[in-house]
Amino acid sequence: MSSVFLLTLGCPKNEADSDSFAGCFSAAGWEIVDNSEKADLILLNTCAFIQPAVEESLEAIAEAMEWKNCKTGRKLILAGCLPGRYRNDNSGGLEDFDLITGPGDTAALRDYLSASVSAGPVPVESIYHRYLKISEGCSNNCSFCTIPLIRGSRVDRNFENILMDAEHLTEQGALEIGIVGQDTGSWKSSRGGISHLVSRLASTYPDVWFRLYYIHPAHFPDEFPDLIEKHHNIMPYIDMPIQHVSNNVLERMGRPYTEKYLRNMFDSFDKSNTELSVRTTVIAGYPGETDADFDMLIDFLSDYDCLRTISAFPYWHEEGTEEYSRNTPADMPGPNTVQSRLMGIGDVSDRIYSVWAEKIEGKVIEVLADTAEHGHGRLDAPVVDGVCIFDRIVEPGQIINCRVSECFGSEMIVEVLR
Ligand code: SF4
Numbered sequence: 001m002s003s004v005f006l007l008t009l010g011c012p013k014n015e016a017d018s019d020s021f022a023g024c025f026s027a028a029g030w031e032i033v034d035n036s037e038k039a040d041l042i043l044l045n046t047c048a049f050i051q052p053a054v055e056e057s058l059e060a061i062a063e064a065m066e067w068k069n070c071k072t073g074r075k076l077i078l079a080g081c082l083p084g085r086y087r088n089d090n091s092g093g094l095e096d097f098d099l100i101t102g103p104g105d106t107a108a109l110r111d112y113l114s115a116s117v118s119a120g121p122v123p124v125e126s127i128y129h130r131y132l133k134i135s136e137g138c139s140n141n142c143s144f145c146t147i148p149l150i151r152g153s154r155v156d157r158n159f160e161n162i163l164m165d166a167e168h169l170t171e172q173g174a175l176e177i178g179i180v181g182q183d184t185g186s187w188k189s190s191r192g193g194i195s196h197l198v199s200r201l202a203s204t205y206p207d208v209w210f211r212l213y214y215i216h217p218a219h220f221p222d223e224f225p226d227l228i229e230k231h232h233n234i235m236p237y238i239d240m241p242i243q244h245v246s247n248n249v250l251e252r253m254g255r256p257y258t259e260k261y262l263r264n265m266f267d268s269f270d271k272s273n274t275e276l277s278v279r280t281t282v283i284a285g286y287p288g289e290t291d292a293d294f295d296m297l298i299d300f301l302s303d304y305d306c307l308r309t310i311s312a313f314p315y316w317h318e319e320g321t322e323e324y325s326r327n328t329p330a331d332m333p334g335p336n337t338v339q340s341r342l343m344g345i346g347d348v349s350d351r352i353y354s355v356w357a358e359k360i361e362g363k364v365i366e367v368l369a370d371t372a373e374h375g376h377g378r379l380d381a382p383v384v385d386g387v388c389i390f391d392r393i394v395e396p397g398q399i400i401n402c403r404v405s406e407c408f409g410s411e412m413i414v415e416v417l418r
Pocket of ligand 1: 142145182183
């Protein structure tokens, strides 16, 4: 039997694509292995969102080529955002690949494998949290973002196919399913929008946790907090990249909302009957961002109890974007300013974790055991957010009641209760 090793870089959306690629290999009779040395073929699923991600992908390519050249007959497939972004680049160097395919392009892979059967996702790794992709691409065209160039405009997957994939995932033992897409709040089908979909999934699989990722602020479904209150298995977690709050910066970013709109929404999160945990992403050092704009951002981030996790990124001047074509490096904050703004956001983030620690310490929470040593709770997404460290070894793949003994930033030490 031929064997394949899938190496995935980047975000959960890429992980969902790798699951689908793995499904194609399985359907074609390939074995999925966890190590390149056991493999006949490597599929490298790359990221190219910003320059550091491109560099990481290029390093992985160099290593994979070295692996290929060590033994005759080895094959190499390049997939994901890097070939998606540079599809028109004719500078060469691609002849070492046996196939080059864009993000999530399972049709090209199936052709390559000469397998005509349809395949659901299979686990790339043995884990209890899995991702379910509900759409591909994005139609928002934010001025700084390369995703629409790489993945195209948003195309929603249909309701039945999503339900079928959810069934595959639960059959494979998923205890938590992360619903992903570039703009999940906009998903719709003839049966209804995102709230209908999430509620249907939660009712069909009452023992599985569902977590919704990447909700664009302008497309947040108002009824979502009520759904969370109604379904215990929809996580009280809102992943909403706001990017900024100053109207000047938001307008330049092409984000169609205002500070007032965000404040109204976050006020309602704080007043919600269920305690909500919000994760957000912000960009520091956007072209034209003044000290006053940045102060507004800091004030906003400091004002809300629901905010739990802030990821801050520096602005990257990415070729092909609208902001790049404006060609105004003069109004870009300098590197020292950007660094000190990132540190300012880091300070707010630390303060927020201390406030949450006061609320959580001593409380009993449910924890999904990802391994024998650690897991994650309902307020934190696996991999990207806080980790719960057990005070003893447990059986992985179960949801356990634990008392939070102590918090260190995003980490919690928890006492396992039986
Ligand atoms: S909504 Fe997100 S993925 Fe879409 S263009 Fe804006 S930043 Fe990019």
